[in-house]
Amino acid sequence: MIRKYNIRKLAPYFSDKIGSAVSKITSADAEHISEIRLRTGRPVSLSVCGKEKFLTQSGGLTECEGMAVTANMNDIEKSFNAVCDYSVHSYGREISEGFITIEGGNRVGICGTAVTENNCIKTLKYISGLNFRISGQAFGCADEICKRYFNEKPCSMLIVGPPSSGKTTILKDICRILGSSYKISVIDERGEIGAVYHGVPQNSVGLMTDIFDGYPKAYGITSAVRVMSPQIIVCDELGGNDDCEAVLNSVSTGVKIIASMHGFTEQAILSNKGIRQLAESGMFEYAAVLEGDTVPGKIKYVKKVVDVIC
């Protein structure tokens, strides 16, 4: 079951013109919309079941751009300020990373001209586009895996899948289910698992789950082990050398790790130096491989990691 955010609640984040159109979108259409995009001088577009459509002033969807509401610079500035809670100074990190999580766990991607310093993006100027990605949480996609592998005691698991295969979706559901039985610490570097907004997770992440929001993975893992004494640590997209080292260091504490990684098959474990090292040290017990982008959030099979490295 996919629980989606009510898109019409986003209306206050837009200028009057666009907000009024958004608030008129019908419930039937709203269910299928996954993104609202504003681009300077161009029509407001919506991603509807993977196809691009335009928004009309009356809240309808059209393929004819002439009938659509057009976003100008002021509309984008108003939305940008609203997304920042009229406090640009509080969102410096998020702006330089290119996205801000807002109420309901919705995520707003920001596009503009980069201001760089020492090869890093310091901030953005001339915001030219915003992409409101509507949040949703798939309930129950990890039911089976949790029943089978985490029923008696926690274990460490790698979730392997290609882009858009639902790795984060699975992790969210694992947190939700296991969070009622185990103490979990989520290292949510990109804010995708908990979607924390003003300190409150917008996704259902379980009763005993602590979220280290915005922490770099390596630092978050070390901190979590030190201060929260978790039974399980959950993190997204493991792979960096620092991350793997932090995971290795946590082995001695007995904490279990559930992490996702890019890859089409379990063989991906062998091609990543850090993950391979973790696997060889016996850190991970199982690798769950996802079906792919055709059926996001579906597990194809689960293998013992020891069989993969042999």
Added chain:
Amino acid sequence: MLRLLGVIMIFSAFSWAGFSFSTSIRRKIARLETEKKLTDDISTLIRYRSLTLREIISQIAESPGYAEIEFIEYASSADRYIPFAESWKSGIEKDRTLSNTERDILEKMGYELGTTDAEGQMAVLNIYRNQFEEMLSAEKTKYETKGKMYRSLGVLFGAMAGILFI
């Protein structure tokens, strides 16, 4: 007997007027000190806690040190989707205790708050802090020179009017 009562009343009225002028300067000094402190507190909450303006204003509104600054209460109770500068401005418009100069400075400050990164905000707040500081030292000098004068003149005119009345 009635004449004596009249003399006392005239004397009291003039003296009260003198003290009232003097007190109004003192009150303005206290308000300017709070406004200067406001820029410092906003600055600290931005620098060390990275709070949003809404969070900062609600925290400040709850602080007893700001109980006499009415516009903060108005600004903090505004709808969260209303742009901050608008709710700040409407709070200032509703506050009858502010002088026109304070109003101008605070309104301009409201338009600049939240529009830049933390470093920019520090610089902006420092400018407004200095403006309050200048006003404050001018009012303090005024109080030292004129405050005593208002009080003395009040008593003196009261006594004179009383004598004339007799």
